[in-house]
Amino acid sequence: xxxxxxxxxxxxxxxxxxxxxxxxxxxxxxxxxxxxxxxxxxxxxxxxxxxxxxxxxxxxxxxxxxxxxxxxxxxxxxxxxxxxxxxxxxxxxxxxxxxxxxxxxxxxxxxxxxxxxxxxxxxxxxxxxxxxxxxxxxxxxxxxxxxxxxxxxxxxxxxxxxxxxxxxxxxxxxxxxxxxxxxxxxxxxxxxxxxxxxxxxxxxxxxxxxxxxxxxxxxxxxxxxxxxxxxxxxxxxxxxxxxxxxxxxxxxxxxxxxxxxxxxxxxxxxxxxxxxxxxxxxxxxxx
Numbered sequence: 001x002x003x004x005x006x007x008x009x010x011x012x013x014x015x016x017x018x019x020x021x022x023x024x025x026x027x028x029x030x031x032x033x034x035x036x037x038x039x040x041x042x043x044x045x046x047x048x049x050x051x052x053x054x055x056x057x058x059x060x061x062x063x064x065x066x067x068x069x070x071x072x073x074x075x076x077x078x079x080x081x082x083x084x085x086x087x088x089x090x091x092x093x094x095x096x097x098x099x100x101x102x103x104x105x106x107x108x109x110x111x112x113x114x115x116x117x118x119x120x121x122x123x124x125x126x127x128x129x130x131x132x133x134x135x136x137x138x139x140x141x142x143x144x145x146x147x148x149x150x151x152x153x154x155x156x157x158x159x160x161x162x163x164x165x166x167x168x169x170x171x172x173x174x175x176x177x178x179x180x181x182x183x184x185x186x187x188x189x190x191x192x193x194x195x196x197x198x199x200x201x202x203x204x205x206x207x208x209x210x211x212x213x214x215x216x217x218x219x220x221x222x223x224x225x226x227x228x229x230x231x232x233x234x235x236x237x238x239x240x241x242x243x244x245x246x247x248x249x250x251x252x253x254x255x256x257x258x259x260x261x262x263x264x265x266x267x268x269x270x271x272x273x274x275x276x277x278x279x280x281x282x283x284x285x286x287x
Contacts, residue, residue: 006236008275011268014076018185027184031191035259039198046203053202058129060200065131066122068184068192070175077186078176081193084267085110085134086117086165087274092141092215094162094277095222097153113140118169125172131197135208138215145218151225158226158282162274187263194259213266216240223273230283233276240269 002019003012018024069078092113093100108115109124111133119125150157184192197209220240227233 004239006239006272007268008271010275011271014080014186017076018187021185023184023188028188028191031188031195032259035191035195035198038195042198043203043206046201046206051203053205057200057202057205058132059126061131061196062126062129064196064200065193066125068189069125069172070122070179071181072184073176073180073189074182074185075173075176075180077184077189078173078180079170080186080267081189082119082170082173083165084270085119085130086168086170087162087270088134088137089113089115089117090162090165091219091270091273091277092137094157094160095150095219096141096144097149097157100163100167110134111136113137113144116168119172120169121172122175131193132201132205132209135212138212139208141215141218150222154225157222161278164278165274187260190263190267191259194262213261216266216269219273220269223276226282227276227280229285230280233280236272236276240265240272 002016007015069081073081089112092098096113098114110117110119110128110130115133119130194210198206201209220237223237224234227237
């Protein structure tokens with residue numbers, strides 16, 4: 001079983017088990033080839049006929065995602081996706097200094113960094129446009145992040161951690177456990193998410209969704225500041241400085257996007273960052 005030392009035990013287990021299953025061996029190559037041709041055809045069509053939203057895009061994307069999560073996704077894959085939806089805003093609240101208690105948060109359901117991200121059922125997912133709302137979190141973080149404010153709060157951040165994602169409901173997973181045929185692992189689920197966004201989304205929405213990783217470079221920079229002086233933590237974080245992703249504010253093209261990067265760079269990075277901040281104390285800085 002493949003296990004990488006810079007990943008969490010949870011992520012290593014999911015990926016190691018997934019690669020032994022038939023859907024990873026047989027379905028994944030077909031989905032990747034299909035996505036390549038879809039992208040080549042759909043972007044020129046969108047450029048001419050579907051440049052702005054017509055109003056149905058978010059519903060179609062989330063309806064397909066919800067049906068897939070309920071009937072096709074393996075429970076491990078559905079749980080990983082839901083964890084990501086809930087962990088990411090908690091990470092962003094942490095580095096922005098937004099407290100979980102003591103202030104009146106703007107509790108928009110499944111939208112906005114300060115939103116309420118409990119997913120009680122499939123209808124909640126679809127009604128609140130979870131997929132597009134999640135992608136927009138990246139742009140919200142970039143708009144709100146202030147370098148000087150972060151550095152001023154750095155001593156406080158080094159002695160604290162993000163909130164527990166258990167504060168959000170995961171009741172929707174019961175529908176998966178009850179109804180799913182347990183066909184698709186995490187890799188195929190992510191490829192289908194990217195495919196549905198590419199197929200249904202208008203040009204602007206699709207480009208925004210497929211390029212929503214600039215926030216990862218900010219999160220990585222923050223982690224390297226928080227764990228300054230911790231050589232072991234720095235070594236683990238260095239493995240997420242991929243040259244083909246958005247770590248260094250490189251403007252990678254959505255036209256050449258690789259669905260695998262959404263899982264292995266973005267979702268996995270958030271898992272590692274969250275686990276590190278929750279379970280690894282920052283070492284005292286040496287003057």
